[in-house]
Amino acid sequence: MRGIYLVEFANGACYIGISGSDCASRLIAHGKTYDDITGFRLQRFAGAYSALRDRERSLIHDAEKSGLVVRNREHALRFEGTSVLNDVVTTDDQALWLEEPVARNSLDFDCAPPDLPANQIESYAHRWARFGGRPDATDLIEIVGKYLKSTVCHARRTEAQFWSVSCLPTSNPTRLSCVTINWMETFVLFTAPSGQVQASLFVDGDELPHGAFRCAIYLRRRGIRRGKIKHAPGGASQQQLIARGHKAIETMTEDPVIMRAAASLNLALMRKGRSSQIRSHCAQLARAALDATVLDPA
Incomplete structure (x- = not known):
């Protein structure tokens, strides 16, 4: 039978799925x-x-918004069950x-860099050199560093496992760098046709000021606008x-409310599994960003 199904569990959780041919086999x-x-x-x-x-995604999002616990990992941001992240960072430490985040991340200052293949590090050397040749390279590195230290759980400990950062990816010439967590591009620096640097940041909307009008005013005062892109792993919220321009991007990455919203999303994504773009990880940019600034944990 073709259709949509919902599995109910003893603890009140559920799983929403589909089958284009035979739901019975999926239930078995x-x-x-x-x-x-x-x-x-x-x-x-x-x-x-x-x-x-589309109907499956809509129902999963509705379930999340209604407060139901789901066991789906696609389309749902949070899920019930154990996570491979627990092997690296305990649930208590999470x-x-x-x-x-900043204070806890600072505890890992002596973590050794991940052991990446030498050919991967070498393959990104020329892109890193081009990136470093930009007149705003120092500012961009500091921005990436602020993002990682404020929103990525124990960034040094989880580097090249649960998050990755690319540098001047050849797949899109407008991009300067992209942080990927799980299957989601959570923070992207790119250049607009005008040459102005812009940033795309994904957050947990439930952590932003409540109320559409109040939230819109909060963002507008900081030179930030809402985008329309949605990613499957990011869930309903x-x-x-x-943000357009260095000033607005810096404001965004230094705002405690916005960074808390980004941290909430990123932790949930990290719990869903490892980064899908480890092969695109630029160790040079990651190391420079993590060493670039020392944020005040207070």
Whole structure:
């Protein structure tokens, strides 16, 4: 049977899925994975598969907004269950980190850089040299450093595992750098056609000032506007923020409310799994950014 299904678990959690051919086989597979299933619901769906996927995403987002705990990892930001991040940063330390990211990240100052293949480091040497030749290179490095230290859980300890940063990626000539966490590009520096540097930052919208008008005023006063891009791993509450020009970008990366919202999103993404772009990680930019500035933990 083609359609959408919902699996119910004993602790009140749920899993929302789809099948374009046979929901029964999917339910059998879930039965082999979980031993606490208490029931399921099924809805026939005769539309195109793309419409089925859209409906799945919509239902998962609605479930998150309603406060339900879901076991989906795609389309949902937070999920129930253990995380591979726990092997590197304990759950207690994750909670402590979220309350004071800069201070907790500063504890890892003596962490050794990740052991990356020599050919990967060498392959990005020429891009790093081009990046360093920009007249605003120092400012850009400091901006990336502020972002990593304020929003990435134990950034030195998790580098090239749970986050990665690219440098002048050849896939998009307008991009200067891109931080990827899980499957999501969370922070991108790029140049507009005018040559002005801009930044795209993703945050947990639930951590921004409540109320559409209040939030809009808060962002506008800081020279920041909302974007429209959404990513599957970011869940229902994700929000894209865009800053134009160095001054607005610095304001954004120094704002405690915005950085808290970014940290909340990033920790949830890191718990979902490792970065998908480790091969694109530029160790030179990461090291320069992490060593660039010492933020005040207070």
